[in-house]
Amino acid sequence: xxxxxxxxxxxxxxxxxxxxxxxxxxxxxxxxxxxxxxxxxxxxxxxxxxxxxxxxxxxxxxxxxxxxxxxxxxxxxxxxxxxxxxxxxxxxxxxxxxxxxxxxxxxxxxxxxxxxxxxxxxxxxxxxxxxxxxxxxxxxxxxxxxxxxxxxxxxxxxxxxxxxxxxxxxxxxxxxxxxxxxxxxxxxxxxxxxxxxxxxxxxxxxxxxxxxxxxxxxxxxxxxxxxxxxxxxxxxxxxxxxxxxxxxxxxxxxxxxxxxxxxxxxxxxxxxxxxxxxxxxxxxxxxxxxxxxxxxxxxxxxxxxxxxxxxxxxxxxxxxxxxxxxxxxxxxxxxxxxxxxxxxxxxxxxxxxxxxxxxxxxxxxxxxxxxxxxxxxxxxxxxxxxxxxxxxxxxxxxxxxxxxxxxxxxxx
Numbered sequence: 001x002x003x004x005x006x007x008x009x010x011x012x013x014x015x016x017x018x019x020x021x022x023x024x025x026x027x028x029x030x031x032x033x034x035x036x037x038x039x040x041x042x043x044x045x046x047x048x049x050x051x052x053x054x055x056x057x058x059x060x061x062x063x064x065x066x067x068x069x070x071x072x073x074x075x076x077x078x079x080x081x082x083x084x085x086x087x088x089x090x091x092x093x094x095x096x097x098x099x100x101x102x103x104x105x106x107x108x109x110x111x112x113x114x115x116x117x118x119x120x121x122x123x124x125x126x127x128x129x130x131x132x133x134x135x136x137x138x139x140x141x142x143x144x145x146x147x148x149x150x151x152x153x154x155x156x157x158x159x160x161x162x163x164x165x166x167x168x169x170x171x172x173x174x175x176x177x178x179x180x181x182x183x184x185x186x187x188x189x190x191x192x193x194x195x196x197x198x199x200x201x202x203x204x205x206x207x208x209x210x211x212x213x214x215x216x217x218x219x220x221x222x223x224x225x226x227x228x229x230x231x232x233x234x235x236x237x238x239x240x241x242x243x244x245x246x247x248x249x250x251x252x253x254x255x256x257x258x259x260x261x262x263x264x265x266x267x268x269x270x271x272x273x274x275x276x277x278x279x280x281x282x283x284x285x286x287x288x289x290x291x292x293x294x295x296x297x298x299x300x301x302x303x304x305x306x307x308x309x310x311x312x313x314x315x316x317x318x319x320x321x322x323x324x325x326x327x328x329x330x331x332x333x334x335x336x337x338x339x340x341x342x343x344x345x346x347x348x349x350x351x352x353x354x355x356x357x358x359x360x361x362x363x364x365x366x367x368x369x370x371x372x373x374x375x376x377x378x379x380x381x382x383x384x385x386x387x388x389x390x391x392x393x394x395x396x397x398x399x400x401x402x403x404x405x406x407x408x409x410x411x412x
Contacts, residue, residue, distance in 0.1 A: 123153025199229025266328025313339025
C-alpha cells in the first residue's frame with residue numbers, strides 16, 4: 001500500500017529520478033559542514049506539519065532523540081499539550097541536566113529528559129507514538145541496537161521519523177565508529193536498509209513537509225503484527241523453483257561470462273545457475289545496498305566469485321565482454337541506473353541478454369520510492385531500459401505471485 005504522500009510525491013518527479021541523487025550529492029550538503037541556523041518559527045511549522053500528518057496531537061507521546069538543547073522538545077511539548085508526554089533523549093549527561101533545569105524553569109511537566117546510551121535510547125517499552133531524529137542518525141555508531149531500542153520504545157503502529165542529509169547513496173564511506181564524534185552525512189539508502197532490517201516498515205518520504213530542500217525526511221512504522229525487531233517486516237517473496245530454467249541460455253546460445261547483480265531470494269539462484277551453466281562470473285555489489293566499502297552480501301555455499309562495488313553507478317569492469325547480466329531482486333534499488341546500464345551495455349555482446357527479475361509494484365511509482373519499497377512496476381523497468389538503449393525480447397513466466405521476469409537485448 002502506498003503512503004498518504006504518494007500523490008504529492010508524484011508532483012516532485014522532476015527531481016526524484018534515478019540520476020538526481022548524484023546531482024544533489026554535489027551540492028552544499030556534500031561538504032559535511034553543518035547548515036546555517038534555521039528560523040525557529042519556520043522549523044516549528046515543519047514539526048507541526050509532520051505531527052499533524054501522522055495524527056500526533058494533544059495527549060500523544062513523542063521521543064525527541066538527540067534533543068540537544070531542546071529546540072524541538074519545546075515545540076513538541078506544545079503539540080502534545082499538558083496531557084501528553086515528551087521524552088527528551090540525550091547521550092550527554094550535561095545536556096540532560098541542562099534540559100532538566102530548563103524544564104523546571106519553563107514549568108513543562110510533560111517533558112521528561114532521558115540519559116540514553118550509544119546503543120539504546122532507554123525509552124519505556126511500548127510507550128511512544130512518534131520517535132523523531134533530526135541530524136542524529138548520521139552520528140549513530142551502533143544502528144542495529146539503537147533501531148531495535150527505538151522499535152521497542154514505540155507503541156505498535158508508532159512512527160519513526162528520520163531527518164538527515166544525503167539524498168541518494170553514500171558518499172562518506174567512513175567506519176561506523178568514526179561517525180559518533182565526527183560529522184559525516186549518512187545516505188537515505190543506508191537508513192532505509194538498516195531500518196527495514198531491524199523491524200521497521202517504510203511508510204513514505206515526506207520532504208514536502210520540511211523546509212530544507214537538501215534534507216531527506218523518512219517515515220517508518222513499527223508494524224502491529226511483528227513480535228520482535230529481528231527482521232524486515234516486508235521481505236521479498238520467494239521465487240518459484242522452475243524460474244532457473246528461464247535464466248539459462250536460450251537454444252543456440254552460450255554464456256561464457258555473466259554478471260550477477262543479486263540480493264535476497266534472487267541471490268539464492270546463483271549457485272544453481274552456475275551448476276547448470278558453468279561459466280565465468282562476476283558479482284556486482286550495489287552501493288545502494290552497501291553501508292561500507294568492504295561490505296559484501298554472502299554468497300551461496302560453495303560459490304566463490306570476484307566482486308566489485310559500484311561507484312556512483314560505475315561497476316568499473318575490465319574490458320572482457322559479458323554474455324548476460326542478471327538483475328535478481330536488485331533493479332528496484334537503482335539510484336544510479338543510467339550510469340550502471342550504460343557501462344553494462346558497453347560490455348554486453350551483440351547477442352547478449354539482460355535479465356530483470358523483481359517484485360511488481362501495484363502502480364507506477366518514482367524509482368526512489370520503488371527503491372525504498374523494494375518493488376517496481378514492470379512498465380517502469382521497460383521505459384527505463386528503452387531509454388538506456390535496450391529492447392524487450394520477452395516476458396518470462398511469473399517467478400511467483402506479484403513477480404515479473406523481463407529479458408532485454410541491446411537495441412540496434
